[in-house]
């Protein structure tokens with residue numbers, strides 16, 4: 035039989051990672067416990083020395099969470115994955131795994147509001163400085179921001195909610211020129227629509243809270259590494275290469291090679307920061323992944339249809355959807371997201387912010403929620419909610435205008451979705 039690694043992503047969604055042995059549960063079981071029994075303390079000592087891959091304590095790993103990590107690594111085409119308590123935790127420990135006070139990161143400015151806060155405010159307080167850059171600038175302009183202490187470059191496959199599409203080719207070239215890892219937040223695309231590792235990403239993050247779960251049941255994150263980055267050659271990553279005192283002088287890169295980043299995330303970041311995913315959440319997210327391929331296809335199809343409908347609506351001022359012909363990112367979408375541009379679109383109603391707020395209040399089927407990626411169509415006004423902590427200038431830099439309405443197009447019949455938008459738009463006339 036063909037190995038699961040060589041099968042198509044649809045089959046990997048359904049069958050990847052957990053496989054029942056004869057007489058075992060067909061569905062991934064929830065192993066709900068904190069700890070693991072041993073009969074010989076030598077075995078426990080081996081766990082502490084990272085000589086054994088067995089489970090020790092659920093903060094550091096557990097079977098249900100492990101199955102989710104393996105499935106996500108498979109889908110993204112990486113060597114290993116680490117699940118976290120949230121998408122924010124995933125971004126935070128990814129940066130902390132390679133940065134310390136005095137270090138510097140370059141990030142696209144068109145990123146998720148929460149990540150923008152983490153990078154621009156909280157990391158700054160820890161002494162890690164992030165330079166935000168317009169991701170559409172030419173390669174030379176981006177590389178100009180590099181400093182000797184630059185440790186990573188970061189961007190989102192599809193910016194949430196700016197809906198910019200990352201030029202992977204350019205960003206991976208910039209990363210190579212700076213000898214730093216290229217980190218991609220792949221939350222809105224998921225590996226169904228885009229596999230950043232195939233385009234040069236070294237580390238891929240997802241907020242599994244969104245499409246991976248897909249049913250709005252649990253907050254979570256995952257980090258997958260490509261396994262190809264050379265942590266030793268530049269001399270920039272002592273934490274990955276030099277002896278770690280807390281593990282008897284072990285060098286992560288030397289010992290764990292193409293999974294070194296993940297092992298360090300588990301052995302140091304999860305150990306010290308404790309942002310572990312709970313087994314129940316891993317179980318629910320895993321259920322979601324089994325239909326991810328179907329959902330992403332329909333989310334994309336419905337979003338394109340709604341975008342086209344809104345574009346032709348007399349009450350709509352503008353629509354942004356990277357899959358729309360004529361969109362600023364249409365060419366990059368064709369190149370990197372050929373199967374679809376995901377389920378999120380943005381638009382502005384005629385009459386600006388006030389008309390927008392009125393429109394939201396008239397929706398029936400569609401929910402107002404702080405979320406994307408759910409099966410239910412939902413809307414949000416970022417300027418007054420998710421991005422309200424940013425200054426107006428920062429909002430504009432993140433692609434947020436005052437009248438912008440973000441839509442996460444769900445899996446209902448497109449006719450019913452259009453009908454709901456149409457009646458709410460007519461009501462503000």
Ligand SMILES: *Cc1c(COP(=O)(O)O)cnc(C)c1O
Nearest residue numbers: 120121122146194221241243254
């Ligand atoms: C939601 C989101 C996050 C943060 O995830 P949480 O699970 O809410 O912490 C990060 N990046 C993107 C693109 C997101 O949409």
